[in-house]
Amino acid sequence: MIRTPSSLRRQLVSFIVFVSLVFCALQATAETTTQKVVVMTSYPEEVVSRFEAGFEKAHPGTRVEIIWRRSGDAATYLKEQPGRIDVYWTPAQRGFAMLAKQGAFAPLTISMKGLPNKVGGFPISDPGLHYVATEIAGFGFALNTQRLKEKGLPQPRQWTDLVNARWQDELIFPVPSKVGFAPPIVEIITQGYGWIKGWTLLQQIGANALPLEEGGPNISDEVAKGRVSLGVSIDFFVKSAIANGAPVSFVYPGIIGYSPAHVAILKDAPHPEAAKAFTQYVLSDEGQKILFHPDIRKLPVRPTVYKNKPDGYYDPFTAAAAMPFQFDTKGALHRQGLNNALFDIMVTERHPRLRELLHALNEAERAAGKNARLKKELQRARKLATQLPITQQETDQLASRFVSNFEEEQHPDFNATMLNAWREKVRINRQQAEQIAERIIAQSSKKDSRP
Amino acid sequence: MRRALAALSGVFVLLCLGGADSIDVRDLSGGSSTVFDTSREAYSLPSPAMDEENERAFARGRSMFRQSWVIAPANDRAAGLGPLFNRISCIACHARNGKGQAPDDPNGSMQAMLIRLSVPGTDAHGGPKPHPAYGDQLNERGIPGVPGEGIAYLLYEEHDEQFADGTRLTLRKPSVHFRALAYGPLGEDILVSPRIGPAVYGLGLLEAIPDETLLALQDQAKPEGIRGRVNIVWDAINQKEAIGRFGMKANVATLTEQVANAFHGDLGITTPSTPRENCTAVQTACKQAPSGRASEYEETELSQADLFATVFYHRTLAVPARRDMSDKQVLRGAQLFRQAQCAACHIPELRTGKQAALHSLSNQLIRPYTDLLLHDMGDALADGRPDFKATGHEWRTPPLWGIGLAKKVSPEVGYLHDGRARTLMEAVMWHGGEATNAREAVRAMSADDRAALIRYLESI
Numbered sequence A: 001m002i003r004t005p006s007s008l009r010r011q012l013v014s015f016i017v018f019v020s021l022v023f024c025a026l027q028a029t030a031e032t033t034t035q036k037v038v039v040m041t042s043y044p045e046e047v048v049s050r051f052e053a054g055f056e057k058a059h060p061g062t063r064v065e066i067i068w069r070r071s072g073d074a075a076t077y078l079k080e081q082p083g084r085i086d087v088y089w090t091p092a093q094r095g096f097a098m099l100a101k102q103g104a105f106a107p108l109t110i111s112m113k114g115l116p117n118k119v120g121g122f123p124i125s126d127p128g129l130h131y132v133a134t135e136i137a138g139f140g141f142a143l144n145t146q147r148l149k150e151k152g153l154p155q156p157r158q159w160t161d162l163v164n165a166r167w168q169d170e171l172i173f174p175v176p177s178k179v180g181f182a183p184p185i186v187e188i189i190t191q192g193y194g195w196i197k198g199w200t201l202l203q204q205i206g207a208n209a210l211p212l213e214e215g216g217p218n219i220s221d222e223v224a225k226g227r228v229s230l231g232v233s234i235d236f237f238v239k240s241a242i243a244n245g246a247p248v249s250f251v252y253p254g255i256i257g258y259s260p261a262h263v264a265i266l267k268d269a270p271h272p273e274a275a276k277a278f279t280q281y282v283l284s285d286e287g288q289k290i291l292f293h294p295d296i297r298k299l300p301v302r303p304t305v306y307k308n309k310p311d312g313y314y315d316p317f318t319a320a321a322a323m324p325f326q327f328d329t330k331g332a333l334h335r336q337g338l339n340n341a342l343f344d345i346m347v348t349e350r351h352p353r354l355r356e357l358l359h360a361l362n363e364a365e366r367a368a369g370k371n372a373r374l375k376k377e378l379q380r381a382r383k384l385a386t387q388l389p390i391t392q393q394e395t396d397q398l399a400s401r402f403v404s405n406f407e408e409e410q411h412p413d414f415n416a417t418m419l420n421a422w423r424e425k426v427r428i429n430r431q432q433a434e435q436i437a438e439r440i441i442a443q444s445s446k447k448d449s450r451p
Numbered sequence B: 001m002r003r004a005l006a007a008l009s010g011v012f013v014l015l016c017l018g019g020a021d022s023i024d025v026r027d028l029s030g031g032s033s034t035v036f037d038t039s040r041e042a043y044s045l046p047s048p049a050m051d052e053e054n055e056r057a058f059a060r061g062r063s064m065f066r067q068s069w070v071i072a073p074a075n076d077r078a079a080g081l082g083p084l085f086n087r088i089s090c091i092a093c094h095a096r097n098g099k100g101q102a103p104d105d106p107n108g109s110m111q112a113m114l115i116r117l118s119v120p121g122t123d124a125h126g127g128p129k130p131h132p133a134y135g136d137q138l139n140e141r142g143i144p145g146v147p148g149e150g151i152a153y154l155l156y157e158e159h160d161e162q163f164a165d166g167t168r169l170t171l172r173k174p175s176v177h178f179r180a181l182a183y184g185p186l187g188e189d190i191l192v193s194p195r196i197g198p199a200v201y202g203l204g205l206l207e208a209i210p211d212e213t214l215l216a217l218q219d220q221a222k223p224e225g226i227r228g229r230v231n232i233v234w235d236a237i238n239q240k241e242a243i244g245r246f247g248m249k250a251n252v253a254t255l256t257e258q259v260a261n262a263f264h265g266d267l268g269i270t271t272p273s274t275p276r277e278n279c280t281a282v283q284t285a286c287k288q289a290p291s292g293r294a295s296e297y298e299e300t301e302l303s304q305a306d307l308f309a310t311v312f313y314h315r316t317l318a319v320p321a322r323r324d325m326s327d328k329q330v331l332r333g334a335q336l337f338r339q340a341q342c343a344a345c346h347i348p349e350l351r352t353g354k355q356a357a358l359h360s361l362s363n364q365l366i367r368p369y370t371d372l373l374l375h376d377m378g379d380a381l382a383d384g385r386p387d388f389k390a391t392g393h394e395w396r397t398p399p400l401w402g403i404g405l406a407k408k409v410s411p412e413v414g415y416l417h418d419g420r421a422r423t424l425m426e427a428v429m430w431h432g433g434e435a436t437n438a439r440e441a442v443r444a445m446s447a448d449d450r451a452a453l454i455r456y457l458e459s460i
Helices: A008-031 A045-058 A071-080 A093-101 A145-151 A183-193 A195-208 A219-224 A235-243 A272-283 A285-290 A303-308 A316-320 A329-348 A351-368 A372-386 A392-401 A412-449 B002-018 B052-066 B203-207 B211-219 B255-267 B284-288 B304-316 B328-339 B403-409 B424-430 B433-443 B447-459
Strands: A035-041 A062-068 A087-090 A132-143 A171-174 A210-212 A230-234 A249-251 A258-265 B113-122 B151-162 B168-179 B191-196 B231-235 B240-244 B374-376 B394-396
Touching (some): A035 A071, A045 A062, A062 A272, A071 A087, A071 A093, A087 A093, A093 A258, A093 A329, A132 A183, A132 A219, A132 A235, A132 A272, A171 A195, A171 A219, A183 A195, A183 A329, A195 A329, A195 A351, A195 A372, A219 A230, A219 A235, A230 A235, A272 A285, A285 A303, A329 A351, A329 A392, A329 A412, A351 A412, A372 A412, A392 A412, B168 B191, B168 B424, B203 B255, B328 B447, B374 B433, B424 B433
Parallel strands (some): A171 A210, A171 A230
Antiparallel strands (some): A132 A249, A132 A258, B113 B191, B151 B168, B231 B240, B374 B394
């Protein structure tokens, strides 16, 4: 605020008059401020405070009041405390779908101009416009390129690049039932590669990985510190760490999926006009650009703001052109709880044994060589090793009985019995696969030992 | 022996971190708790002298510091926000562990700032006497069903300061105003003190400076016009009088009490040290609001373990290293800093005691640029609100370590207790009282020398 001297006296008089006028005007403005908008969210402070400040600047006289609630607990609050919340704004796609089904939201009457409801083949907003996407986050790989070099690992580009046993203990994978952002990864891979191939891939990657559970270390930190070469992660944690100096890079694999966050106005909003203004602000050019902040690094849903994106910022709308697959959001949300349970049975609960089995199968493959009969046997063993206890059709039928992270279980006894039956089926399948692998290795060594 | 080994291992960690050739001991602001990071993470890193076991406690404390609190009852470990509160998380006021800022216009929320309140007189222990209806700070927000206490806003009055070379600098002075007061008028005799959130790194080291050192600093001869004295406060945890060292008026004796008070006063979270909700006698809805419990075994919303973890986090947040100490302009700035007598209160070097809460904090040569003493800073900075022995004109010398990275960590940051200063030079020119001679010495400097002084401040 330094100025050089020139006509200072005249300027000083004008300045004093100006300050007095501004002082009175501001006082008058401030005294009229009484409006508020009550927003329920689970966003962290870095997001909340910036939107709060931006909105209050754009709408002088209206204050934002935040009611913070984890997404799993939000529905309970809304049910028990009706008429208190204006806007629900949070990353919880399944929660929005459930609340919309229960009729909790008012139809949005805001302008949707310039806001597509899909990113390529990936739907992001409610077709009925009761809730709309405000930002999206993608999934991919956080990489420590230095450690990759040291370990002689190639830079991965696809999910399929992570199945090689060379990746063992060199990657972290978040367990979908334990880590809030992780459930969509299962559907992205199973829809992207197909149900059977996708689940096989998940088990192969999972077996190589160090599973990350709730309260586990921060993925960016682990990768940055060089404790592992790669972390499967949602992008913004890693991108924000990169923007703040972490020695990590991020790669979006060929099959990309997104986790959208949404906004909706409650049917019984006590301040409907302020609610509308807040919702419109979050979706506006100005609001969307806040997402570029180094502490946030989410992907805007308004394509035009990418014109002013920071250098190297990922543009999902451009990337979508190269990814033709159509994502079934409804099915993905429906299956989320069941997918989590299946992942635990197939990967998390039997992690060391799954790893040993896949290792034994690789050994058997080497042992089988070109022997067609043994190769056929091996194929059967591989199928048994990763075979799910239920079919895709059964998954869809049973999915509604399962809950996702933080939700209250409706059928605990029934599910427990069923899950135990699945565990047993998987155990038997894998035991058979193990026996086949052992047989192949044994036959091959017998052959080798012949004079 | 164990302590000597701990100190040695700290040095070893630093040598490993920075590379033996690149370490200049002059850079070690926090002794073995120094980090060589100039990114936006600079205030957020654990002390390198910490072992892996302690990393877990640090991570737990960090998670409590970042936690957004929810209204009780809730299916959540962090339930119990309010009934009255300012913000919903610690980091709201201490973004990236740095300082907060004041709103620039009267419609902006106090996102990283609060207003301390009291009435004339003292409480039973000689501390500020809380307002009978509003308590000792304005909680602008309330949970649903409990009216927030009201809205405070700032209006600024600007004036110019002129340097000897004719260059002018515009300063802004805030005045605090209130509206929508929910529990009646504050009264004519209300004492008000606006405060931005302070930076929270290096606090374990400040805690480890012995009382004897502070008393010696108090008693030692100082340049003309400069005095400095310790604040004697009531240590609510140990139930005795003690030397204050935390808070902007050195009004809190221990780090644990400082952390517990912030949970209680700013978030409305009860702790084992502050077990009652923050409601005054007239706040009926507040008193009737539901409280949370950390677990079925705990009576308060924050558990003892989580309070300890948060204190541990603050004890072990490292201090960023000084930089560019051989740079010519920095060296010139350092000389000017001494010549202007800034260093009489912003003491560059202190040594922590042998008895510290953690071995890694003991017997460390640190460069905090504070004496932790109270000084009369003149009328322009006075808040008129006494706090134990601190008068309405007195403030504790704030530590300056790491201040050069403040704008990088948080571009919106403000300086001085109420964030009125937008730049370091503005902060310098607000100095008065005991620091009048220092301010006038800066006023007399050439533009180059002023730039060198600021460059020096930015390097520490």
